[in-house]
Amino acid sequence: MDKRCLLLVFVLAVVLFFSNVNATTFELNGTVYDVNGTALNNTNVSVLLKDQTWTDLGTNYTSTNETGWFNVSLPLAQNYMYQLSIKHTNTTFNSVDYVGQTLPTFPYQQFSMLSNTNFYLKEAGTINVTVINASDLPLLNSEFAVQVKDQKLGYPTGSCSNVRTYEHICYVPRDRNYSIMIYPGQGSQQHFVPVSFDWNNFTASQSYSIGSLSIYNATTKTLNKQFNVTESMARISGYLNATGINGWEEFTIVPFVSEPGNMVFMTYGILPFNASVWVNSADIYDLTTGFYNISLPYAASETVNYILFAAAKNGTYYGSYRNITVTGNTQLNFTMYGLLGSNSTISMTTSTGGSRTVNTSRQFFYLVNSSNNQSLQNVNAHVETTVDYSNYDAVELTFMEDLSGSNSGNFSLPLLNVTGFKEMNVYSMNQAPKEFLQGLHLK
Numbered sequence: 001m002d003k004r005c006l007l008l009v010f011v012l013a014v015v016l017f018f019s020n021v022n023a024t025t026f027e028l029n030g031t032v033y034d035v036n037g038t039a040l041n042n043t044n045v046s047v048l049l050k051d052q053t054w055t056d057l058g059t060n061y062t063s064t065n066e067t068g069w070f071n072v073s074l075p076l077a078q079n080y081m082y083q084l085s086i087k088h089t090n091t092t093f094n095s096v097d098y099v100g101q102t103l104p105t106f107p108y109q110q111f112s113m114l115s116n117t118n119f120y121l122k123e124a125g126t127i128n129v130t131v132i133n134a135s136d137l138p139l140l141n142s143e144f145a146v147q148v149k150d151q152k153l154g155y156p157t158g159s160c161s162n163v164r165t166y167e168h169i170c171y172v173p174r175d176r177n178y179s180i181m182i183y184p185g186q187g188s189q190q191h192f193v194p195v196s197f198d199w200n201n202f203t204a205s206q207s208y209s210i211g212s213l214s215i216y217n218a219t220t221k222t223l224n225k226q227f228n229v230t231e232s233m234a235r236i237s238g239y240l241n242a243t244g245i246n247g248w249e250e251f252t253i254v255p256f257v258s259e260p261g262n263m264v265f266m267t268y269g270i271l272p273f274n275a276s277v278w279v280n281s282a283d284i285y286d287l288t289t290g291f292y293n294i295s296l297p298y299a300a301s302e303t304v305n306y307i308l309f310a311a312a313k314n315g316t317y318y319g320s321y322r323n324i325t326v327t328g329n330t331q332l333n334f335t336m337y338g339l340l341g342s343n344s345t346i347s348m349t350t351s352t353g354g355s356r357t358v359n360t361s362r363q364f365f366y367l368v369n370s371s372n373n374q375s376l377q378n379v380n381a382h383v384e385t386t387v388d389y390s391n392y393d394a395v396e397l398t399f400m401e402d403l404s405g406s407n408s409g410n411f412s413l414p415l416l417n418v419t420g421f422k423e424m425n426v427y428s429m430n431q432a433p434k435e436f437l438q439g440l441h442l443k
Contacts, residue, residue: 029071030117032064032086034098039068040121043088043098047074050081050105052380052404079380082111086119087171095220096171099124102150102157107428125174125202126222130167131182132213133192134230138166144229145185146170149260151177151198154384154398174202174221179260182227192229193271195302196260199223211301228301233279235329240290240310242318242336248287251312252358253294254346258305262323262397263384266413270348271296271306277351298326307397309414310334311346311360319360319414321394335393338417339363346414362412367403367426380404381428385413387420396422 032043046061057080062072074082086100098121106114129146131139146168148157157178160170172178183194207218213226240251255271256264274283276295284293290312298304303325310320318336341363348356367379381403388396401411415421 024076025073026076026112027071027073027115028084028111029069029115030119031068032070032088032119032121033068034088034121035123037120039066040064040088040098041066041068043068043070043086043121045070045072046085047072048083048085048105049075050083051077052079052081054081054402076108076112078108080108081105082108084111084114086121087124088121093220095222096124096126098122099171099173102153102173102176104153104427122173122175124171124221126220127170127172127178127180127199128167128222128224129170129180129182129227130225131227131229133228139229140165141168141185143185144182147181147183147259148172149179149181151179151200151261154261154263180225181260182229192231193297193299193304194257194259195227195229195299195304197225197227197303198260199225213301227299229299230301231297232300233275233295234298234326235293236296236308236324236326236332237284237291237293237329238331238333240292240312240320240334240336242312242314245314245318245336247314248290249313249315250287250359251285251290251292251310252348252356253283253292254309254311254348254358255294255296256307256309258307258323258397262305262307262395263400264307264397265400267401270346272351273348273356274351296324296326300327307394308332308334309346310336311358311414312336313359317343317359317361319416321389321392321397321416323395323397337392340415340417341412344412344414360414363415364410364412365424366410368409379409379428381426383411383424383426385424386422387415388422389416389418389420392416392418392420 032040034040041064043064046059048059049057051057060072060074062070064070083105084103087096088098090097100119100121127148131144146160148160148170157170157172160168177200179196179198181194181196184191202221204216204218207216209215213228215224256269258264275297276283305325308322312318317339319339320334320336322332322334324332339361341361344360344362346358346360348358350356383401384398386398390396399413403411
């Protein structure tokens, strides 16, 4: 090769290097097939974009050509998250007949590796969600949000959309089981407790009704689920019990709304303190006897699950968890255990708009660098910590936390000082996912 060719190769390499360094977009491409390996043309491929605060930034989409191939250009940002959705519509019946696998939201580092991939779609089912209130009036889509989770995988599907003003439609692989949860949307003037519904019967060969509001259409493989969020209040009462302890210096029952799969958001999932005010009453706490009597909202026609945490102090801090599906007034006692960690608090809003500080102990965790000598800062991550308290009057449950901001390299949880820690998964926008299993040593 002469000097002119070498110079040309060098210049091209430099140009390509700097174009990649300064790139503001990247390409996602691949080929889409059905379950039999037949290429699917005119298949919708869309990518939902989120930033580090999990705010939706919009959707980029394209369609496959006659060979099943597609290419879509996406904005490149190290702190973006990307969720892929692929679905094919049967033009004869105008219904979605094939859909991509249920995938989580990926950070750029992992999502950018999906290019030049063959995608094999599965036979699709449709979940159509509507909501009514006490007046039998439909809630607009701006007033309620829907989360559909694959029960085995545990993360939300990415194939839901608002197609009209009063319903959400989700397209999912029909060989899986799902949990559907609804809750008030951002800016909603409707206030209702989140409710859920488990669905595991896309295999049904005959159409049938589900209660008085919902129906499954076996011909189109469509679940039409209508939630009635008319709210009632139940009184939950009982005692806190601990060997050798008669009376408490302080205690509070902290209700967490339980998402499908017994998952609780530590930051966002706490019900306000003293919900009894909403029905012109008051929560009762008797420090001498350990008796409590509180109110919890529920929807009589739907399923409402809570994880209750009893936080108490007698010299040192104690705690206990109970799970409950609220259907009416219930008696529920707590057996109290010691807590891991150091003195800390849980912050609750009150039903009148104030705040209440709950004193307790929490186990702190720190995200550190690869050398284990420096805590990470400015972390954007989602953390899931699973504990099995089924031997301690509760269930296996998963705590969820979203980390962001300047002091986001650590978090804490109210953990019982018993066996039961199962695993922790850290999904970072900047690093690969990390998993910590039962061998994690807690001090």
